[in-house]
Amino acid sequence: MVSTLFVIAPLTAHAQSISTSTCATPRSSFNLSAGIAQSDRVDQTASPLQFGGRGPDVSATYERTRGTFCFSATGRGGIKTLTPTNGIPSRERLIDAELGITGLRTVSASANGHRAIAIGANLHTQYAFTTHHFPDVEQSTSEFRFGAMSLGPAVRWRESIRGGNAVLQLSSPLFSLVEHPYASVADGRAGPRLAFTSVNALRGLQGSISYEWAATRRMSILTKYQAGWMRYDDIRPVRSLTQTFGIGITTSLGGARR
């Protein structure tokens, strides 16, 4: 009887974690992914034209669940070569990175644990460093940067599908601290230029949809599509859309996946 109770109790606890958690079913997990990103952007500090291009991208995510609360930290970065969409012979080398820290609380979950919805907040930091190559005879280059740290609401929906987990997460900035120098940053031409803004000036949407299924007891395979759109209304406006598709491995930390 006692042994039966011992067997039942952990199962019950595990069932509880499945039914309430919108993160991965282990208490904590780490994911490493690699893929390709498409970046489209306009930064009028560099050029009035829209630039677009693709390049390799890597991301890492740490998630931890505690009761109905879920915490995740996601970092992403990549290097891309961008060209103008109207075909003139200039180009940009973009190095960009993002870090998102999300805290969520499950607000709705199905009894069988196959579906859960959580809401919370997201602290999102992004940084873009651009080397712009002009189409002049001297092949001049200039360097520009853009950074923003934003805080806003986040929502996550998770559903078990065909033995795996599909997760959709959305977040949007409400308040942001932006660093956008007025001109190129080489040789001290333009120092830091900080601005605290709200949705009036900086609007954005970060979204991801992923599907994960177990490969072994402790590891699973994750496919993820991530997109981030931003519109910053400055004297030198910035518009950007980054789309990433990646495949990775998730390892459970401190507990096997069932």
Added chain:
Amino acid sequence: MKRYQRLVAIAAAALSACTSPELVAPMDSTNNAQIFDALWKEFDVHYSFFEAKGINWDSVGAIFRPQAIAAPNDAALARTLSHMLAGLRDRHVSLAPAGLTRSIAYLTTADSGVAPFDPGLVDRRYLTGAKCSQGGHVCYGLASPTVGYVRIPTFEGTGWVGELDEALASLRGAVSLIVDVRNNPGGTQQTAIEAAGRFATSSETYAYAKFRNGPKHSDFTSLAPQIVSPAGPTQFRGRVIVLTNRKVYSSGEDFVLATRVFPNVTTMGDTTAGASGRPMTRELPNGWTFQLSTWVQYTADRKFFENIGLAPDVYVAAERSDIVRGADPILDRALATLGVTKP
């Protein structure tokens, strides 16, 4: 295995579907109005001399925009834009239409004329052992056993100031030095200040500058000091005469500013061009590029010198006819000041 096959298919579809959406209204590389507006706007938010030169940029735009729109081809458009930019009277403003190997720039009278300066004459008539450094950035020789001569034709590029050290080492016996930067069109400010550091006896403020940093024509950073410090393995501490003329521009003027703050340095010759600018390159929707000035620079005693120039400590008149008859009056005066009789 089927799941993995689905995964590959999804990945392929996702990658091919990641096309470039329009984030802003596309710019037409053949639309003269868009090209003009882009050029006018970039100057409006970045050009540094509107207030200092008393230019009403709105009025300038109103005059030239209809002409630009009516331009029937690229050559006519380039002419119109150049005429508009010529009104800025700025040696650092230029327009480079695609397909041209040289850009269209504002020229002063001094730019168009031939300066009364001939490096070949100096080497032939005034120097013994005249030679140039291995990289060709510095030419030097002895004007007398105790007076050395160093000529720096340009400050383009970086990483070559060691050639100046080579020249100074060769002129080890000289107790006085003539540094000739006549006809130096400038180049890289960092290089000019590194070179000036070879004559610096201490760290000194040689100029002040402020950058345009906002949409209003009066938006600038605060005035920041520009410092020259001793640089290189050794610094020349004897008497130095720096030769200048009307064709010393930009970083050439930085060198003059940075050397003349030292008590052992005298500038001699003619006033420099007065072209400080600190240009920035930008591009237009049709692939043309242009440059515009982004800062306002002042002397160490906070005097504005754009389009005015840096007057020498000792003015020496010189004409092209002097060079033709085999004399260099500015160099003659420098040598006389240092106690060397004419060759």
